Amino acid sequence: xxxxxxxxxxxxxxxxxxxxxxxxxxxxxxxxxxxxxxxxxxxxxxxxxxxxxxxxxxxxxxxxxxxxxxxxxxxxxxxxxxxxxxxxxxxxxxxxxxxxxxxxxxxxxxxxxxxxxxxxxxxxxxxxxxxxxxxxxxxxxxxxxxxxxxxxxxxxxxxxxxxxxxxxxxxxx
Numbered sequence: 532x533x534x535x536x537x538x539x540x541x542x543x544x545x546x547x548x549x550x551x552x553x554x555x556x557x558x559x560x561x562x563x564x565x566x567x568x569x570x571x572x573x574x575x576x577x578x579x580x581x582x583x584x585x586x587x588x589x590x591x592x593x594x595x596x597x598x599x600x601x602x603x604x605x606x607x608x609x610x611x612x613x614x615x616x617x618x619x620x621x622x623x624x625x626x627x628x629x630x631x632x633x634x635x636x637x638x639x640x641x642x643x644x645x646x647x648x649x650x651x652x653x654x655x656x657x658x659x660x661x662x663x664x665x666x667x668x669x670x671x672x673x674x675x676x677x678x679x680x681x682x683x684x685x686x687x688x689x690x691x692x693x694x695x696x697x698x699x700x701x702x703x704x
Contacts, residue, residue, distance in 0.1 A: 556618065559672075563611045563665055567604045570658050574601070581652040589650050592643040596651060596659055599642050603662050607669055609634045614676075628677055636673055638666065 574597055582593045613630055616622040622630070641648050641659055648656065 556614065559665075559668065560611050560615055563604075563607055563669070566658070566661055566665060567608050570600055570604055570662070573654055573658060577654060578652070581654065585651075589647065592647045593651055593655065595642040596648070596655060599639055600655075600659055600662055603639050603666055606634055606636055607662070607665055610636055610669055610673065624676070631673075631677065636670060638670060639663075 578597065582590060582597075585593055610631070613622070613627045613634065617624055617627045641663070643651065648659075
C-alpha cells in the first residue's frame with residue numbers, strides 16, 4: 532500500500548518563485564550587474580573616443596542608443612535589486628510588486644534604423660544586443676512572477692499581419 536499524501540489546503544509550487552530564488556537568478560543578477568559596469572566603463576572611456584570619430588548623423592544615433600542603453604540597464608538593475616531583496620527576505624513579493632511600479636520595465640528595441648545601427652561602433656552594438664537579451668529574460672521572469680494567478684489568460688491579440696491580409700482579402704474578394 533502506497534503512502535497517501537494530503538494535498539488539501541496546500542498551494543501549488545510556483546516555478547517562477549523557485550527560479551527567482553535559485554542559482555540561475557544569482558547568475559542572471561551577476562550578468563546584469565556586470566553588464567551595467569561594462570556599459571558604464573565603455574561609455575565613460577572608449578565610447579567617448581569612438582563617438583568623436585562618427586559623422587553627424589551617426590553621432591546622433593550613437594547618442595540615442597547610448598541613452599536608451601543606459602535607461603534600459605538602470606531599469607533592469609532596479610528590477611534585479613528588488614528581486615534580490617525578495618530573495619533575501621528584505622521585502623515580501625507583495626512589497627516588491629508595489630515598489631516595482633516605480634520601475635518602468637518595458638520592451639525597448641534599438642533606437643536606430645538597422646542600417647544606421649550597423650555603422651555604430653561594434654562595442655556599443657554588442658552592449659545594446661546584450662542588454663536587449665537580458666531585458667527579454669527579465670521581462671519574461673517578471674511576467675511569470677507578478678502575473679495575477681486569478682486573472683484569466685487574455686486571448687492573443689489579432690496579428691497586424693493577419694489584419695492586413697484580411698483587408699486585402701476583403702478588398703480583392
